[in-house]
Amino acid sequence: MPVEARDLTHTYNVDSPFESTALDKVSFSIADGEFVGIIGHTGSGKSTLIQHLNGLLKPTGGTVIVDGLDLMAKETDKKEVRRRIGLVFQYPEYQLFEETVFQDIAFGPKNLGLDKEEIERRVRDACKLVDLDCDQVGEKSPFELSGGQKRRVAIAGVLAMEPGILILDEPTAGLDPYGRDSILNLVRLWHERGKTILMVSHSMDDVARLADRILVMNHGRLEMQGTPDEIFSQEARLRSIGLDVPAVTTLAGELNRLGFDLPPHIHTMEDMERALASALGGRPAAKKTEEATAHA
Amino acid sequence: MEIIRASDVWYEYVNPDETGEMAVRGVSLSVRRGEWLSIIGHNGSGKSTLVKLLNGLYVPKRGSVTVDGIDTQDEERIWEVRQKVGMIFQNPDNQIVATVVEEDVAFGLENLGVEPAQIQPRVQKALEAVDMTRFATVAPHMLSGGQKQRVAIAGVLAMRPDVMLMDEPTAMLDPSGRREVMDTVERLHKEEGMTVVLITHFMEEALRGDRVIVMEKGKAVMEGKPREVFTQVEELKNIGLDVPPMTELAHRLRADGFPIAGEPMTVKEMVEELCRLKQGI
Ligand SMILES: Nc1ncnc2c1ncn2[C@@H]1O[C@H](COP(=O)(O)OP(=O)(O)OP(=O)(O)O)[C@@H](O)[C@H]1O
Ligand SMILES: Nc1ncnc2c1ncn2[C@@H]1O[C@H](COP(=O)(O)OP(=O)(O)OP(=O)(O)O)[C@@H](O)[C@H]1O
Numbered sequence A: 001m002p003v004e005a006r007d008l009t010h011t012y013n014v015d016s017p018f019e020s021t022a023l024d025k026v027s028f029s030i031a032d033g034e035f036v037g038i039i040g041h042t043g044s045g046k047s048t049l050i051q052h053l054n055g056l057l058k059p060t061g062g063t064v065i066v067d068g069l070d071l072m073a074k075e076t077d078k079k080e081v082r083r084r085i086g087l088v089f090q091y092p093e094y095q096l097f098e099e100t101v102f103q104d105i106a107f108g109p110k111n112l113g114l115d116k117e118e119i120e121r122r123v124r125d126a127c128k129l130v131d132l133d134c135d136q137v138g139e140k141s142p143f144e145l146s147g148g149q150k151r152r153v154a155i156a157g158v159l160a161m162e163p164g165i166l167i168l169d170e171p172t173a174g175l176d177p178y179g180r181d182s183i184l185n186l187v188r189l190w191h192e193r194g195k196t197i198l199m200v201s202h203s204m205d206d207v208a209r210l211a212d213r214i215l216v217m218n219h220g221r222l223e224m225q226g227t228p229d230e231i232f233s234q235e236a237r238l239r240s241i242g243l244d245v246p247a248v249t250t251l252a253g254e255l256n257r258l259g260f261d262l263p264p265h266i267h268t269m270e271d272m273e274r275a276l277a278s279a280l281g282g283r284p285a286a287k288k289t290e291e292a293t294a295h296a
Numbered sequence B: 001m002e003i004i005r006a007s008d009v010w011y012e013y014v015n016p017d018e019t020g021e022m023a024v025r026g027v028s029l030s031v032r033r034g035e036w037l038s039i040i041g042h043n044g045s046g047k048s049t050l051v052k053l054l055n056g057l058y059v060p061k062r063g064s065v066t067v068d069g070i071d072t073q074d075e076e077r078i079w080e081v082r083q084k085v086g087m088i089f090q091n092p093d094n095q096i097v098a099t100v101v102e103e104d105v106a107f108g109l110e111n112l113g114v115e116p117a118q119i120q121p122r123v124q125k126a127l128e129a130v131d132m133t134r135f136a137t138v139a140p141h142m143l144s145g146g147q148k149q150r151v152a153i154a155g156v157l158a159m160r161p162d163v164m165l166m167d168e169p170t171a172m173l174d175p176s177g178r179r180e181v182m183d184t185v186e187r188l189h190k191e192e193g194m195t196v197v198l199i200t201h202f203m204e205e206a207l208r209g210d211r212v213i214v215m216e217k218g219k220a221v222m223e224g225k226p227r228e229v230f231t232q233v234e235e236l237k238n239i240g241l242d243v244p245p246m247t248e249l250a251h252r253l254r255a256d257g258f259p260i261a262g263e264p265m266t267v268k269e270m271v272e273e274l275c276r277l278k279q280g281i
C-alpha cells in the first residue's frame, strides 16, 4: 500500500506557552512494497510523524494519504485505515495490559470480530514469527517477562492483525543481538511478501542493511531522503545532525585516506568483506590459511 | 580493593518462570573499587535482577551481597547501601521528576536530608561533571534524550555514590547521544575513579570497560577482560550474542584466509592492522 504525506505539520500544545512544532511541512511518498528507514536525532519528530500515518495524531496542517484514502477527508473511515496499518509503538511493552500473553496478542484480532479458531491460528502464527513459544509463555502474565520478551509479545499483537503496512518505531531498542536479529529478520520476511515497511531506528547499521530508501529527520523537518548509498555518503552532514554512518563506512573512509582504493558505498559487513578481499587479494587462499594458522 | 561482593546469590520472583528456574542462580562476583565492569547477556538472562541485588533493591533468596562490607539484608543500613550505589535506568524520562534541571539534580539530595547550604554546590559540581552546567535552569522536556540521560547521571553523581549501576543507559539514544553518555561515563571512570557497572546490549560499549561478565539463564557463564571475552566469537554466537563490529570483520577476514594478527577491535586498530597487511609486513 502506498503512503503519501503532503506538507504534514504538527504543533503540540497550540496557543499555550508550551507550543512547539514537532513536524514542519514534511512531504514524501512511499511506493507500495517499499522498505523505508526513518532516522533522526532524539526529538527530531520521528514518532510524531509515524503516529500521523495511521490517523492516531491529527495534523495541524497538511494531510496524509494512505492507499488512496485521505486521512483528513471527512468521509474516510478511520477504522478501516487503522485496520490496514499496523503500528508498533516505541517501547510497546508499556502498553501490555491483559492478564495473559495469549490474551494480549489476541486482543486485536478479537476486536476485528474474528472467530475463535482464526484468532487462535493468528496468535500462534504471530508467536512463531517473533520467536516466542506460545505454549510455554502463553498463559503467563506479560508483567512477569523480561523487557525483551515483552517487546516480542507487543509486536506479535500487531502482526496478528495482519496489516498491509507495517510501521515500527525503534523495534529493536533494548533487545539482545539474537532478539534484534530475529525481529529484523521477521520484518525482512514480511517485506519480501510485498508488504510496505516503515522502520524508525537509531541503528545506522540496521537501516543501511535493510532499507530501500531512508528519510532523515532533523528538528521536525525532512532534512534528506534517498537510498542508503546517497545518505551514508554524507558522513559530515549526518554527524552534524546527531547521526552517524555504520562503523564499516567509517573504516572505509579511513582506509581510503591512507591509500586503499576501496569502492564507494560500503555500508554493510558483507560490502566491507568483499571490498577488502579484492583490495588485499592476490595471494592464494591455501597459503593464506597456512599463514593464519601459523600466526595462531 | 573490593566494593561489592556477591557470594553464591540466588533470586526468585514471587511468580517464577514456568520452567521453575530462578532468575539469578548462584552468581558470585566481586567488583573492585574504581573498576568498570560490563554485563552482557540475553534478554531475560537475569542482568537487571542481578544489578538490583547489587544495590539492595532486592535481597537474595540464598547467598549474600555486601556493599563496602555492609550486608544488603541489614535493613537498618540499607540507606547507606543505596547512598553508596547509585542506579541509572534505561529510560531517562522515568527518572526525571522536577521541572527545572537543577531542581531535578537536587531532588535526591533533599531526599537524603543533605543540609540546604551544601545542596547547591553539589548540584553545580555534578552538572559540571556531565558538562550540563549551561542547561541548569532549563526545563528537562526541552532536552535531547542524551542530555536527559546526562541529567539523570548528574542526579546520581550529586549523591556521591561509590558505584554507578547503569541498566542499558543508552538504549533510547541517537548515535551522538549514545557517544555523549559513554564519553561521560568513561571520563568519570578515568578521571574521578568512579566504579561503574554497566549493562548493555551494545558490544562496543562493553569494549570500553575493564572486565565483562556474560550472563546466561541466571548464571555468569563467561568472565574476563573485554579482549579475552570478545575473541571467543564462536562461543558468543552460540549463545546468541554478538561481538563488536571490528571483531566480526576480523573474524570474517580470517575465515577468508587473511592472516589478521592480534585482535583489532576498534576502527583505529583495524586500520593499523589492514595497513600492515597491505604492505605485506
Ligand atoms: N505529547 C507531546 N506534547 C508536547 N510535545 C511533544 C509531545 N510529544 C513529543 N513532543 C515534542 O515533539 C518533538 C518530537 O518528538 P518525537 O517524540 O516525535 O521525537 P522522536 O524523533 O521520535 O525522538 P526519539 O528518538 O527520542 O524517540 C520533541 O521536541 C518532543 O519533545
Ligand atoms: N517482576 C518479575 N516477576 C516475575 N518474573 C520476573 C520479573 N522480572 C523479571 N522476571 C523474570 O526473571 C528473569 C530475568 O529477568 P531480568 O529482567 O533480570 O533479565 P534481563 O537480563 O535484564 O533481560 P533484558 O535484557 O530483557 O532486560 C526472566 O526470566 C524474567 O521473565
Ligand SMILES: [Mg+2]
Residues within 6 Å of the ligand: A046, A047, A048, A090, A169
Ligand atoms: Mg520516538
Ligand SMILES: [Mg+2]
Residues within 6 Å of the ligand: A147, B047, B048, B049, B167
Ligand atoms: Mg534488563
